[in-house]
Amino acid sequence: xxxxxxxxxxxxxxxxxxxxxxxxxxxxxxxxxxxxxxxxxxxxxxxxxxxxxxxxxxxxxxxxxxxxxxxxxxxxxxxxxxxxxxxxxxxxxxxxxxxxxxxxxxxxxxxxxxxxxxxxxxxxxxxxxxxxxxxxxxxxxxxxxxxxxxxxxxxxxxxxxxxxxxxxxxxxxxxxxxxxxxxxxxxxxxxxxxxxxxxxxxxxxxxxxxxxxxxxxxxxxxxxxxxxxxxxxxxxxxxxxxxxxxxxxxxxxxxxxxxxxxxxxxxxxxxxxxxxxxxxxxxxxxxxxxxxxxxxxxxxxxxxxxxxxxxxxxxxxxxxxxxxxxxxxxxxxxxxxxxxxxxxxxxxxxxxxxxxxxxxxxxxxxxxxxxxxxxxxxxxxxxxxxxxxxxxxxxxxxxxxxxxxxxxxxxxxxxxxxxxxxxxxxxxxxxxxxxxxxxxxxxxxxxxxxxxxxxxxxxxxxxxxxxxxxxxxxx
Numbered sequence: 001x002x003x004x005x006x007x008x009x010x011x012x013x014x015x016x017x018x019x020x021x022x023x024x025x026x027x028x029x030x031x032x033x034x035x036x037x038x039x040x041x042x043x044x045x046x047x048x049x050x051x052x053x054x055x056x057x058x059x060x061x062x063x064x065x066x067x068x069x070x071x072x073x074x075x076x077x078x079x080x081x082x083x084x085x086x087x088x089x090x091x092x093x094x095x096x097x098x099x100x101x102x103x104x105x106x107x108x109x110x111x112x113x114x115x116x117x118x119x120x121x122x123x124x125x126x127x128x129x130x131x132x133x134x135x136x137x138x139x140x141x142x143x144x145x146x147x148x149x150x151x152x153x154x155x156x157x158x159x160x161x162x163x164x165x166x167x168x169x170x171x172x173x174x175x176x177x178x179x180x181x182x183x184x185x186x187x188x189x190x191x192x193x194x195x196x197x198x199x200x201x202x203x204x205x206x207x208x209x210x211x212x213x214x215x216x217x218x219x220x221x222x223x224x225x226x227x228x229x230x231x232x233x234x235x236x237x238x239x240x241x242x243x244x245x246x247x248x249x250x251x252x253x254x255x256x257x258x259x260x261x262x263x264x265x266x267x268x269x270x271x272x273x274x275x276x277x278x279x280x281x282x283x284x285x286x287x288x289x290x291x292x293x294x295x296x297x298x299x300x301x302x303x304x305x306x307x308x309x310x311x312x313x314x315x316x317x318x319x320x321x322x323x324x325x326x327x328x329x330x331x332x333x334x335x336x337x338x339x340x341x342x343x344x345x346x347x348x349x350x351x352x353x354x355x356x357x358x359x360x361x362x363x364x365x366x367x368x369x370x371x372x373x374x375x376x377x378x379x380x381x382x383x384x385x386x387x388x389x390x391x392x393x394x395x396x397x398x399x400x401x402x403x404x405x406x407x408x409x410x411x412x413x414x415x416x417x418x419x420x421x422x423x424x425x426x427x428x429x430x431x432x433x434x435x436x437x438x439x440x441x442x443x444x445x446x447x448x449x450x451x452x453x454x455x456x457x458x459x460x461x462x463x464x465x466x467x468x469x470x471x472x473x474x475x
Contacts, residue, residue, distance in 0.1 A: 002026045003373070004124040004335070005109055007097050010038020011076075012339050012361040013128030014083040015059060019365040021087060025372060028120070029087060030095040030111060036084045039133050040076050043155040043177075047184045048073040051176045051263055053206075055213040055428030056356030059083065069432055070206065070263065100125060100321040102333060123373055124335030127317055128361075131394060132341040133310045139172070142285035147304070149290070154181040154307035162303070164188030170291055170301035172283065174201035178307035179262035185305070186270055186452055193270065194299055195278045196291065200247045202255040203267045207441055207467045208235050212354050213428055217421055221352040221407075228350065237466050242268040245278050257345045261355060265441070269448050272463040312343070317391050326394065328387045329402030330364050334377045337368055343395045351400045352417060359424070363403055366416040383409045438467065 004020055006013050009031035020027045035041050040048075050057045050071045057071055059079040067075045084091060092113065099110040109120045136155055144151075152158050154177045169185045171178050174197035182193050208231055215223050232251070239246045244267060249256050270276035281293040290301040317338065318324060326332040330339060341357040353359040371377045380386070385405030389398055407414040442465050449457040459465075 001121045002028050003122060004126060005030065005107070005120055005122045006126045006128055007031075008038065008128035008130070008340070009033075009036040009084070009091065009093065010128060010130060011040060011059060011080065011358060012130075012341075013038070013126070014080060014087070015358065015361050016126050016128055016339055016365055016368075017087045017090065018060070018083055019369060023369050025369070027087075028090045028092060030092045030097060032094065032096040034094050036091070036093070037077060037080045038128075039130055040073065040080060043133070043136075044073040044076075045155070045157050046073060046160050047187075048180060050076065051180075051260060052354065052356045053209050053213045053263075053428065054431070055424050056354050056359045058424070058427060059358065061427075069210070069437075097320050100336075102336075105334075107336065124368075125337075126368070127332075127336075127338045128340055129313055129316055129338075130340050131313050131338075132343060133313065135311050136306075137308045137311060139306055139308050141283055141291075144286050146288055147286045147290070148288050149301055150303040152303060152305055154178065154305045159184070159305070162188075164190045164303075166191045167302040168290075168300055169193045169303050169305060170299055171195045171305045171307055173197060173307035173309060174199075174259075174278070175307060175309055176260045176262045177309075178305075179203055179264050179267060181305050181307055182270065182276060183264055183266045186266055186275055190275075192274075193276045194301065195276065196283060196293060196299070197278060197280055198282070199256055199280055200245050200278055201259045202247045202250075202261045203244070204261050204263045205235065205238060205268060205467070206263055206265050207438065207470070209261075209263045210432065210437055210441075211470075212350070214425060214432075214434060216425070217352070221417065221421065223350055234466050234469070238268055238463075241466070242271045242463055243274075244268055244271040244276075245280075248280075254350075255344075258343060260344055265445060266448055266452070269445070269463055270452060273449065273452050275452050312392075313340075324391060325388050326391050327381055327402065328389050328398035329367070329381075329406060330399050331377075331381065332391070335368075335372055337364065338391070338394065339364055339368075342399065343393075345395045345397050351396075352403060352421065353400070359420070360399060360403075362420055363417055364399070366420070367406060367413060370410070370413060370416075380406070380409070385409075434470070438470065442468070 003026040006016050006029040009029050017029050054067045054069045054071050095111055095113040097111055101108045107122050107125050111118050164185045167190050169190045171181050174195055185193050211231055255261050283291050284295045285292040291299045323332050330337050332338055339361055407417055445465055446459055446462055449462045
């Protein structure tokens with residue numbers, strides 16, 4: 001018997017194990033795959049980067065070095081390996097959870113390991129099964145067999161050795177994987193990238209994402225509205241000056257429901273240099289040299305990169321237990337928590353978590369430890385603001401609202417959240433103070449122009465760096 005069984009050895013599962021270890025709560029971690037890392041080891045490739053600032057993706061505290069901003073796959077996998085080593089005696093790979101049943105005050109978990117059935121008894125369970133990213137969506141088009149070019153997946157290592165030089169590239173989709181593949185293709189020397197999407201996603205320059213973590217919060221963990229508006233106007237100006245197409249939802253909403261906010265300077269620079277264009281429409285077929293959009297527009301492409309997203313994974317939870325409902329604070333039952341990413345809706349970008357699932361996991365692990373094996377749980381779930389939701393309908397807005405409720409009713413949790421944000425900001429600013437960050441970002445800005453243009457470019461020839469005003473005003 002262990003205190004807690006953690007299902008899933010990805011970033012959130014391993015972080016949960018780290019926190020339980022620190023609090024002397026016994027645990028084991030199981031994963032059906034033969035390696036740790038979750039989607040980072042399954043779908044990331046050698047050019048992948050964290051789609052949020054390093055301040056919100058610090059898995060472990062480093063005394064020797066800080067990951068760079070927008071940490072690379074190598075850095076994240078190194079961190080994952082280190083966490084895995086620290087809990088190696090409690091880690092069981094190639095172990096699948098078949099069933100979770102609650103019996104009296106305990107959970108009985110049926111697992112399969114090495115083709116043998118076993119039973120594990122625990123006080124609690126943490127489901128660190130990624131909700132939003134399941135298996136990649138399948139796609140097939142009319143006359144696809146006639147296409148003479150390459151069709152490759154935008155996930156995993158499929159394109160690691162692909163020669164992008166002078167290629168005309170079509171990328172299907174406009175989520176984080178699509179924007180990342182546009183960056184990879186252009187940095188690899190692609191002649192042109194056409195992004196075909198149902199609707200234009202929101203792309204954020206790195207400095208705006210930086211400010212989202214470096215700007216102080218008020219006592220309710222909200223950013224100053226004046227600062228938010230200033231940043232949004234600079235962001236809009238960048239869209240206008242670069243020629244990139246703004247999301248259809250602007251400026252009423254910052255992004256479409258279900259979309260992430262991708263972070264990329266190269267997106268705007270590429271549009272300015274006419275290296276990228278986006279087309280909203282539906283692919284209705286293929287021809288020898290490329291794609292047909294909306295039955296009329298032909299797009300020539302040497303390579304088509306599929307980045308159409310993933311099937312959701314929430315059904316997996318219902319498959320292994322009888323629960324159909326849960327609470328908006330991530331609890332399914334006493335000491336049973338669903339600690340994973342969810343459908344992205346509403347204003348995740350400006351939340352306490354800053355659109356980082358890891359920051360969400362950090363907060364809710366404080367909550368889990370606070371209420372673990374504690375009958376205060378029953379009063380907590382009756383708190384005003386704690387609501388019942390369908391497991392399959394779980395969204396970012398749910399656990400943002402759940403967090404707000406917990407902080408309102410429990411001063412210790414409010415204090416823990418304040419400490420989390422304070423430490424995150426301090427660590428980030430220590431590694432990337434505003435003046436140094438803008439200096440480095442501006443230098444990279446010009447270097448990126450030169451890389452894409454294939455020749456040195458002077459600052460006056462580049463897309464104007466509208467964010468210089470931030471440092472001039474000492475903001």
